Amino acid sequence: MRTVAVALLLTACDPTEPPVASTLVPLDGPRLARRMSIDLRGVLPTTAELDEVEAHPENIHALAETWMADARFEERMVQIYQERWRTSIDEFRGTIYDYGLSEDESYAFNRSVGEEPLRVVAHVVATDRSFADVVTADWTMANPLLGSIWPIGYPAGADGWQLSRYTDHRPAAGVLAVNGLWWRYISPIFNENRARAAAIFDLLVCSDVLSRPVVLSTGLSISDSSTTDAIQSEPTCLACHASIEPVAATLFGFVPLDDQSALEMETYHPERENLGSSKLGVEPAWMGHPVAGLAELGAAIADDPRFIDCAVQTATEGLLRRSTGAEDVVLLRDAREPFVNNGLHLKDVIRLVVQSDAYTAGGFTDDATTETVDHEATRRMLVANQLRTIDADLADLHWDSRGYDQLDNDFIGFRVLGGSVDGVTLTAPQRTPGLTWSLTVQRAGEVSAGRIVDRDLADGATPSLLVGATSATVPADAEFSTAVAAAWWRLLAQRPSDDDIAGLAALWQSVVDAGGSATDAWTTVVAVLLRDPDFVSY
Amino acid sequence: MKRSRHVPPASGTSLSRRRLVGLLPASIFAGLGLSRLARADVGANDRKFLFVFAQGGWDPTWVFAPEFDNSSVDMPTDDSQSVTQGGLTWVSSTTRPSVDAFLTTYANRTCIVNGMEVRSIAHERCRRLLFTGGSSADINDFPTRIAMGAPSHLALGNVVFSGPSYADSTASGVVRIGENGQLGTLIDGSCAGTGLRVPSTVIASLEDAYVLARAQKAASIAGRGAEARIAAAYTSALIDTPTVTSMADLLQVNADDPLDQLLAAATLLASGAARCVTVADLGVDNVTWDHHSEITRQGTSFELLFERLITLMQTLDSTPGAAGGTLADEVTVVVCSEMGRYPQLNTSMGKDHWTTTSLMLLGGGIRGGQVIGGYDANMGGVPVIPATGESDPDGVAGGVVLQPAHLGATLLALAGLDPAEAFGDEVEPVLGAIST
Numbered sequence: 001m002r003t004v005a006v007a008l009l010l011t012a013c014d015p016t017e018p019p020v021a022s023t024l025v026p027l028d029g030p031r032l033a034r035r036m037s038i039d040l041r042g043v044l045p046t047t048a049e050l051d052e053v054e055a056h057p058e059n060i061h062a063l064a065e066t067w068m069a070d071a072r073f074e075e076r077m078v079q080i081y082q083e084r085w086r087t088s089i090d091e092f093r094g095t096i097y098d099y100g101l102s103e104d105e106s107y108a109f110n111r112s113v114g115e116e117p118l119r120v121v122a123h124v125v126a127t128d129r130s131f132a133d134v135v136t137a138d139w140t141m142a143n144p145l146l147g148s149i150w151p152i153g154y155p156a157g158a159d160g161w162q163l164s165r166y167t168d169h170r171p172a173a174g175v176l177a178v179n180g181l182w183w184r185y186i187s188p189i190f191n192e193n194r195a196r197a198a199a200i201f202d203l204l205v206c207s208d209v210l211s212r213p214v215v216l217s218t219g220l221s222i223s224d225s226s227t228t229d230a231i232q233s234e235p236t237c238l239a240c241h242a243s244i245e246p247v248a249a250t251l252f253g254f255v256p257l258d259d260q261s262a263l264e265m266e267t268y269h270p271e272r273e274n275l276g277s278s279k280l281g282v283e284p285a286w287m288g289h290p291v292a293g294l295a296e297l298g299a300a301i302a303d304d305p306r307f308i309d310c311a312v313q314t315a316t317e318g319l320l321r322r323s324t325g326a327e328d329v330v331l332l333r334d335a336r337e338p339f340v341n342n343g344l345h346l347k348d349v350i351r352l353v354v355q356s357d358a359y360t361a362g363g364f365t366d367d368a369t370t371e372t373v374d375h376e377a378t379r380r381m382l383v384a385n386q387l388r389t390i391d392a393d394l395a396d397l398h399w400d401s402r403g404y405d406q407l408d409n410d411f412i413g414f415r416v417l418g419g420s421v422d423g424v425t426l427t428a429p430q431r432t433p434g435l436t437w438s439l440t441v442q443r444a445g446e447v448s449a450g451r452i453v454d455r456d457l458a459d460g461a462t463p464s465l466l467v468g469a470t471s472a473t474v475p476a477d478a479e480f481s482t483a484v485a486a487a488w489w490r491l492l493a494q495r496p497s498d499d500d501i502a503g504l505a506a507l508w509q510s511v512v513d514a515g516g517s518a519t520d521a522w523t524t525v526v527a528v529l530l531r532d533p534d535f536v537s538y
Numbered sequence: 539m540k541r542s543r544h545v546p547p548a549s550g551t552s553l554s555r556r557r558l559v560g561l562l563p564a565s566i567f568a569g570l571g572l573s574r575l576a577r578a579d580v581g582a583n584d585r586k587f588l589f590v591f592a593q594g595g596w597d598p599t600w601v602f603a604p605e606f607d608n609s610s611v612d613m614p615t616d617d618s619q620s621v622t623q624g625g626l627t628w629v630s631s632t633t634r635p636s637v638d639a640f641l642t643t644y645a646n647r648t649c650i651v652n653g654m655e656v657r658s659i660a661h662e663r664c665r666r667l668l669f670t671g672g673s674s675a676d677i678n679d680f681p682t683r684i685a686m687g688a689p690s691h692l693a694l695g696n697v698v699f700s701g702p703s704y705a706d707s708t709a710s711g712v713v714r715i716g717e718n719g720q721l722g723t724l725i726d727g728s729c730a731g732t733g734l735r736v737p738s739t740v741i742a743s744l745e746d747a748y749v750l751a752r753a754q755k756a757a758s759i760a761g762r763g764a765e766a767r768i769a770a771a772y773t774s775a776l777i778d779t780p781t782v783t784s785m786a787d788l789l790q791v792n793a794d795d796p797l798d799q800l801l802a803a804a805t806l807l808a809s810g811a812a813r814c815v816t817v818a819d820l821g822v823d824n825v826t827w828d829h830h831s832e833i834t835r836q837g838t839s840f841e842l843l844f845e846r847l848i849t850l851m852q853t854l855d856s857t858p859g860a861a862g863g864t865l866a867d868e869v870t871v872v873v874c875s876e877m878g879r880y881p882q883l884n885t886s887m888g889k890d891h892w893t894t895t896s897l898m899l900l901g902g903g904i905r906g907g908q909v910i911g912g913y914d915a916n917m918g919g920v921p922v923i924p925a926t927g928e929s930d931p932d933g934v935a936g937g938v939v940l941q942p943a944h945l946g947a948t949l950l951a952l953a954g955l956d957p958a959e960a961f962g963d964e965v966e967p968v969l970g971a972i973s974t
Contacts, residue, residue: 019922090717188830190890210663210673214657323676364760379765401731410717414729417714418722424662425703426674432767434710435694435782438775439724446727446745447734507748514740524745531749533756537768 017223023372027362029057034493035380036064036354039319041072042079042389047467048492064354068347072389077122078383079114080318085121085203086423087184087333088114090411094183098262099149104403111408112145114423116180119161124346131311131344135204135298138172139163150179150266170268173298176200179266182254183378184423189259192279193248206302206310209240246285246321249276250297308344312336315349320358321429322377331356379537383429383437384408384418387444391530394454394465394491407444414440421443433536445530446523453522465526471518475505486524492534504528541648547557580861580868580902582954583689586807588850588901589669589681589700589816590800592875595661597836597889599881601637601844602627603648603913611881611917612889614837625907633837636845644851647866647906649899649971653919654911654940656877659891661828664876665702671943671961679704680946681814685711685954691774693781694812699791699799701818701908709772713782713812716897718793725786750776785811794824797846804853808865813953819843827875831886836879837959847873854901860933870952872945873898881917894919897945903952911940927970944968 027035030045033053037045045053045063053060064461067073067079082088088111096102119141124133138153142164147154151168170177185199252275256264273293277283284291286300287494289518301307312335317324317493324332325341332355359380384389388423392398399406406413408420418440419430456463457471469483484504488496504525511521529535552570561636604620604627605611614631621630621638630638641648658664658673666672669679677970678686682705685696696703696709705712715721724730727736737745757769782789788806792798796819803815821827821839829835854866861868878895894917900906910927912920921930921937924944930937938944941966951967 001745124560128894188890190830190884198660208673210658210660214794345611357817363765364763373763378761378762379635379763379768381768397734399731399734401729406729406731412716412718412720414716414720414724417724426705430705431764433772433775435775435778436721436724437773438779439721442749442779443724443727443736447730450735503748507744510744511741514744516738516741520737520741523735525739527737528748528752529747531745533753533769533772536772537765 002084009439010302023365023368024359024361024376024378025363025365029053029060030493031362031538032360033060033063035359036060037067038386038390038538039074039354040064040067040350040384041070042076043072043393044490045493046391047486049491050489055144061355062337063362065349068350072290074122074126075389077125078118081118081121081314082115082385082423083318083421083429084314085118086421086427087117087180089184089423090409092183092257093186094262094265101149105145107400107404107409107411108145112143113180113183116141116146117163117175117184118180119523120175120178123161123163125350128345128347131308131346132302133174134311135174135176135307136172136295137174137302139165140178151268155212166268168268169270171293171295171298173294174501175299176294176301177268182251183265187248187251187255193243193251193255193276194244196251196254197244197247200301201243204310205304205306206313207282208369210243220530243287245280245282247279247297249282250284250294252279253294308336308340310347311344312339312349312454315346319350319353320377321380322375323428325375327372327375329360331358377431380427381419381431381433381437382441382446382536382538384415384420384440385417387441387536390446391444394530395451397448397451399444399447414443418444441531441536446527449523449527449530452526453519457519457522463508466522469522474518475508480505480508484525487529491529492532568573579861580863582952584859584861584868585903586812586869586952587681587684587814587953588800588803588807588869588871589701589814590690590843590847590850590871590873591816592827592839592873593665593701593818594822594875595664595877595879595891596827596839596875596895596914597829597833597879598622598652598896599629599879601629601634601837601840602652602898605881605913605917608913608915608917609879610915612883614834614968616834616837622733624910627909631837634841634844636841636848639934640844640848640851643848644900647900647904649894649904649906650909651899651945651968651971652896652909652911653894653913653922654897654942655894655919655946656942657893659877661876661891664891666704668874668942668945670704671941671946675704676706677704678706680949681816682712683946683950683960684896684953684955685813687950687953688813689954691694692811692813693778694806696814696816697789697803697806697812698816699803699818700796701816703816710775713789715789715791715806719789719791722786722790725783725789737893744777746776761918773791781811785809796820797849800850801853804850804857804865804869807869808857808859810860819846829879830884830890831888833879833883833888843873847871851901864891864931868902870899870903870949871901872949873900874945878917892917899948899971903973905971908972910968910969922968923970924966925970927968938966940968941965948972 030053033045049063090110092113096106101109121134123141134283141161142152142154143161146152149167152164153167154164155162175181185196187193187195198209201209253268253270253273255272257265274514286297289298289300291297312332313324335349335352342348359378363378364373384407403462404413410416410422416426417436419437421429452465456466463469465487466483468479469487473479481501484501508521508525511524551902599605599613605852606620616631616633618629618631619953621628623642624647627639628641656664656667658667661746670677683697694713698714703712728803730736753773760766760769791802796817799817803817806812806815809853822835828838854869855864857865859865859868874897875895878892881934884890911922912929914920919939921933921939923930923935923937943961947961950957950960952972957967
């Protein structure tokens with residue numbers, strides 16, 4: 001991450017265009033619309049939207065604007081930032097038992113805590129606020145659960161995630177002042193907030209100090225030198241800690257006296273803010289610039305060019321579904337320009353990225369280099385959290401068990417098995433299918449297919465996917481081809497060939513011949529479409 | 539202590555190992571009951587690996603590092619003493635009889651490595667460093683590298699019963715069982731839950747055949763790059779699914795029982811379907827080895843760990859291998875933890891994090907009866923000459939302080955893979971740890 005950000009700065013004045021673009025072949029309109037819709041709002045395009053871009057491919061960007069205004073865009077930003085910030089984990093030190101919640105509320109509790117900082121970022125982006133608000137806002141995002149357990153003034157009578165404010169007089173510092181971030185990135189008391197400071201560098205300026213090797217100087221003696229002394233005097237320690245310590249010093253309002261006490265951890269402690277200087281022996285600062293506290297730290301970070309670069313890089317990588325490298329310097333630079341010039345609205349970055357050659361690519365020309373072929377994500381794999389929202393939209397199904405969303409937890413569910421980031425062991429979405437992913441796709445497809453068929457073929461229903469079909473429709477009927485073609489178009493954004501339809505008709509018949517009912521046959525037809533290689537990738 | 543988070547898999551209770559053994563072809567276990575089967579020459583291609591990970595950071599001074607002469611190190615205050623036997627030196631105590639029993643019995647097959655610099659003190663980072671040799675998110679861990687480098691395709695490749703697993707974006711050979719063994723519920727369909735349905739076996743076979751044909755067609759017409767990778771890997775996964783389904787019972791483990799997982803690992807490795815298995819050990823409380831208070835819990839944790847390792851080794855010794863000897867000849871066991879602990883006690887009578895740690899290699903391919911490396915006066919690592927495993931305290935003979943990459947290079951060499959491809963020429967495998 002750091003490498004690209006530095007390269008971006010170094011090449012900011014270099015007009016040289018890399019040759020990558022000329023060897024990329026874009027997707028056709030419907031498949032590109034499918035990609036954009038999945039990336040921007042987490043669902044497939046509607047049939048009408050596909051029809052529109054098929055007839056008028058140039059309308060794709062107008063559709064993208066619509067999708068960025070969709071309420072589901074904010075949810076997608078939560079997902080994209082989870083992949084980078086990794087706060088949505090399955091277990092926190094504070095638990096449901098600390099708050100008298102039931103076992104069935106465990107999933108909701110953990111997701112509420114973990115998503116709090118993600119929701120702040122997503123709300124900033126979705127509502128066109130300045131991205132600086134991420135580290136300067138005097139508000140957070142809360143849902144009724146957080147509002148009921150933490151010192152948050154959740155709007156009376158509201159529902160869902162709402163802009164809210166803490167009531168414990170914590171500084172206005174955006175995500176730097178929300179519990180969810182510091183419950184995820186804990187620092188043991190002995191660690192004096194250094195781990196949290198490292199998280200700030202990693203998440204907000206894409207500088208991963210923890211990747212730098214700890215090298216013990218032979219001159220360092222464990223017998224006569226305290227850790228603090230060494231950190232302030234040993235050159236090998238100072239290389240990182242000269243930056244870390246002053247940031248850690250700003251975070252002591254979040255230090256609990258007892259790190260097993262949820263009450264201590266949920267409450268901000270203004271009276272402890274000044275402990276940082278004495279505990280760490282340094283004054284609070286950001287990269288050499290003194291700050292008076294957390295609020296000024298946020299402001300200082302917002303003014304740091306690396307904060308801008310990191311925001312651009314994070315959004316770009318989330319959309320391209322791959323890491324950025326030297327090949328992407330021009331794209332990153334181009335995306336940065338409107339972001340900086342127009343008030344730090346991240347949608348400007350997103351708008352530019354989804355129009356880029358790298359984003360729209362679906363293949364290569366013959367003269368594409370091996371490096372380009374290896375680097376570009378011309379096809380992306382749907383992972384668990386994407387299947388979750390797509391299937392929920394298609395089937396009106398929330399696949400859960402004991403209160404756990406099965407595609408969004410690793411306790412009893414299939415988030416990691418389905419290729420999504422858990423934030424601990426899988427820190428980037430899986431990009432190549434594996435066995436457990438295939439099984440997850442299979443079961444998600446099957447349960448969704450059952451729900452879709454039950455709904456679409458119910459007596460008197462107007463099918464939303466199997467258009468024109470009824471429970472009495474059989475392959476010999478014209479309605480069968482119509483329904484299958486409609487489903488194929490909606491799910492794959494491709495027009496099926498006659499052979500494709502005949503293949504599904506044969507499958508339908510083989511299920512019946514094997515003793516299955518018509519419902520079984522239709523369910524199988526929909527299930528195979530939901531497992532199709534062109535459905536599970538985009 | 540945190541509450542246990544174990545929820546039994548919805549499909550039912552875990553099977554006993556005895557029952558699992560019965561699921562394998564009888565020929566594999568024809569030799570069961572023999573106290574020790576003949577040793578066999580095992581080629582690198584037949585080498586398998588079991589990673590036992592003490593999660594949370596262990597304190598080497600309770601077993602591996604008898605630093606009684608170092609006044610800067612707080613050693614256990616029970617009756618611990620340094621013992622040397624069979625080429626090994628360790629910290630012995632009457633409170634840890636299994637440690638003594640293990641190291642006495644298996645000394646000739648055990649290599650202790652001391653003074654490995656993990657180069658971080660943050661748990662998550664240390665785990666990644668320990669298992670991958672680097673800190674990037676785009677590096678495969680050692681088990682994944684080894685599994686992907688297998689001479690022939692394995693349906694399961696690298697199985698993770700518990701513990702860390704790091705794979706880059708292109709790795710498709712990792713099979714995670716899930717925190718509570720939920721992979722089994724995917725396989726048998728019980729994951730669907732109330733009100734939802736999955737197809738009958740007959741219909742599922744029709745469904746699978748159709749999807750496989752579509753995937754194969756996609757693979758046949760795919761362009762280059764990601765499109766081809768995804769299509770090919772999806773096809774491969776679909777082809778492997780029936781094999782995995784037939785082995786579902788082998789993948790059913792008790793998430794709260796490391797011994798159950800270790801024995802399941804042995805069974806799985808014996809089946810030949812997997813080349814690597816990872817099992818986490820969570821210490822005495824079955825939560826973590828991260829003892830910032832009550833450091834004495836390290837002693838109990840080590841005792842339990844070695845008790846399990848004894849059972850594991852007995853199982854490996856009594857299980858026939860594929861090459862004519864026993865499974866013990868073929869399986870290299872790596873027992874490790876992500877970090878060490880600060881040499882001195884903190885005010886809670888615990889120990890905080892430390893960058894230097896120890897590990898243990900045992901079993902197939904390992905030159906036992908030796909301690910490689912050591913600790914200097916400040917509990918830093920003593921340089922080691924990789925080719926011989928000899929210490930080079932002054933660094934005058936080309937010695938290097940061992941790091942996780944050296945561990946990885948050594949394991950890749952054992953697996954018949956080129957360490958240089960993963961770590962470059964500058965990271966040499968510790969050939970001194972490998973039997974010739």
